[in-house]
Amino acid sequence: MAGFEALCKASLNLGQELKAQADNLFCAKVNVSFEDVVTKQQENLSFLTSKLRLLQAKTVSVPPQVNETEINAEGVINDYTETVTLKLIEQQLVKNVTQSNAVKELLATPDEALEPELIERKKNILAVAAEFSDKELKLQHLYNTFKEEHSTLLQMRKEWDTVRAKLKSSQRITQNKEQSEGPLYRKLQSVVAKIEQMRWMIPKLVIAKSRHYDWASDPNSRLKVLALTRQCYTVQSFTDN
Numbered sequence: 001m002a003g004f005e006a007l008c009k010a011s012l013n014l015g016q017e018l019k020a021q022a023d024n025l026f027c028a029k030v031n032v033s034f035e036d037v038v039t040k041q042q043e044n045l046s047f048l049t050s051k052l053r054l055l056q057a058k059t060v061s062v063p064p065q066v067n068e069t070e071i072n073a074e075g076v077i078n079d080y081t082e083t084v085t086l087k088l089i090e091q092q093l094v095k096n097v098t099q100s101n102a103v104k105e106l107l108a109t110p111d112e113a114l115e116p117e118l119i120e121r122k123k124n125i126l127a128v129a130a131e132f133s134d135k136e137l138k139l140q141h142l143y144n145t146f147k148e149e150h151s152t153l154l155q156m157r158k159e160w161d162t163v164r165a166k167l168k169s170s171q172r173i174t175q176n177k178e179q180s181e182g183p184l185y186r187k188l189q190s191v192v193a194k195i196e197q198m199r200w201m202i203p204k205l206v207i208a209k210s211r212h213y214d215w216a217s218d219p220n221s222r223l224k225v226l227a228l229t230r231q232c233y234t235v236q237s238f239t240d241n
Helices: 002-026 035-059 067-108 116-179 185-206 222-228 235-240
Strands: none
Touching: 002 035, 002 067, 035 185, 067 116, 185 222, 185 235
């Protein structure tokens, strides 16, 4: 258990150091160079990472009989990993907030109160901001133009569908009119009329001479002929086929 007590003490010390570093980071003044603060924190983080690796090595070297200590040590290592991750996130947030405040303060400060280097940096920031605003306006204009053109396209497509439907309908009517008024159509009407006359005459002829006919054996296939006469023929039946 001595190894576990040493690990607990080391973990407490490490937690206190992390808390102290976090307090120093959040209490840092804006006039302090951010790059120096970040460099120092990176060095501290490297030192803490080395200490964490040392703790991991000690945990691995614990004798096999201390199984419970190994499980607890693994939990402690996971807690340290989570703590380091949170500290990195905090550092990134602090960096973003600090940069944003520094830029706002720089833009709000008159040029007379700034050094030449800061004045040049302020000009560059304003130029980039103006360029970004101009591009954003162009993008919005292009988007509005796209919406208008898209609406026009939909309207034209709708009109085209309507016109195409009318053209198809008029073409179909013209074709039907040509078919009904052409010479072939009149000839077909004449043929169909003759077929209908024959269809009505055949049953009369067949039945008139069937007084002594053997319908059971039907040697002359008169029943088949009568079956054919049941079908009605029209001009439409021929034109559809």
